[in-house]
Amino acid sequence: DQQVKQNSPSLSVQEGRISILNCDYTNSMFDYFLWYKKYPAEGPTFLISISSIKDKNEDGRFTVFLNKSAKHLSLHIVPSQPGDSAVYFCAASVLIQGAQKLVFGQGTRLTINP
Amino acid sequence: GAGVSQTPSNKVTEKGKYVELRCDPISGHTALYWYRQSLGQGPEFLIYFQGTGAADDSGLPNDRFFAVRPEGSVSTLKIQRTERGDSAVYLCASSRVQLTGGSHPSENTEAFFGQGTRLTVV
Numbered sequence: 376d377q378q379v380k381q382n383s384p385s386l387s388v389q390e391g392r393i394s395i396l397n398c399d400y401t402n403s404m405f406d407y408f409l410w411y412k413k414y415p416a417e418g419p420t421f422l423i424s425i426s427s428i429k430d431k432n433e434d435g436r437f438t439v440f441l442n443k444s445a446k447h448l449s450l451h452i453v454p455s456q457p458g459d460s461a462v463y464f465c466a467a468s469v470l471i472q473g474a475q476k477l478v479f480g481q482g483t484r485l486t487i488n489p
Numbered sequence: 490g491a492g493v494s495q496t497p498s499n500k501v502t503e504k505g506k507y508v509e510l511r512c513d514p515i516s517g518h519t520a521l522y523w524y525r526q527s528l529g530q531g532p533e534f535l536i537y538f539q540g541t542g543a544a545d546d547s548g549l550p551n552d553r554f555f556a557v558r559p560e561g562s563v564s565t566l567k568i569q570r571t572e573r574g575d576s577a578v579y580l581c582a583s584s585r586v587q588l589t590g591g592s593h594p595s596e597n598t599e600a601f602f603g604q605g606t607r608l609t610v611v
Contacts, residue, residue: 411602417604418582418605420602464532471544473539474586475584476537479524481529482530
C-alpha cells in the first residue's frame with residue numbers, strides 16, 4: 376500500500392522554464408510534507424517543506440503547493456537550472472515523540488536540458 | 490565533520506554472513522533514523538531512536554535486523570544471516586527533536602541524511 380505516490384518516474388525540462396513535480400498521498404493523518412533532492416551516491420538533501428495548515432511555501436526558486444482536499448502537493452522550480460538535475464523525493468511525515476517519521480514516494484528523475 | 494557520516498560506504502558480503510553498518514549523527518541531534526532504499530524506490534523507514542532507546546522499530550522487516558544506539562550518539566544497524574534480498578542502500582538520518590507542544594513540526598526539525606551504505610549480498 377503506497378501511501379505517498381509520485382506517478383512520474385522522470386521529467387525533462389528546458390533550462391529557464393518551470394519544472395513541476397507532483398505527489399499524491401492517501402493518509403489524511405500526515406501533517407507535514409517535505410521535498411528532498413538526491414544526487415547519485417549521495418544521501419537525500421532537504422529542499423523545502425510545508426505544514427498541513429498552509430497551502431503554499433516559497434523559498435527562492437522553489438515553491439511547494441499543498442491541496443489537502445485533493446491530497447496532492449507539487450514542487451515548482453522556476454527558473455530551472457542544469458544543477459537542478461537530480462532525483463526528487465516527496466515525503467510525508469507524522470510526528471512521533473517530537474520527531475518526524477517519513478514516508479517517501481518513489482522519486483521523480485528531473486533532467487534540465489541546456 | 491558537520492554532517493551525518495556512515496561507514497562503510499560500500500559493503501559486499503556473502504549470503505548468510507553477519508554485517509554491521511555504522512552511523513555518526515550530527516552533534517546535538519537526539520533523533521536518529523534508519524531507512525532502506527531499494528533500486529527504483531524511495532527510502533523506507535526501518536527504525537527511529539530518541540536518545541538511546543528505540544522509539545519506533547515498526548519498519549524492521551524481521552528479527553534478523555537489529556539496531557543499537559548505546560550512548561545516544563553513534564548507532565549500529567546489525568543484520569544477521571544476510572539474504573540477497575537485503576541488498577540495498579541503507580540510509581541514516583538525524584534531526585533535532587521538537588520540544589514544544591503542538592501537532593505541527595517547528596522549524597529546524599527536518600532530517601539530515603548521510604550518504605548511505607550500499608550493501609550487496611552475493
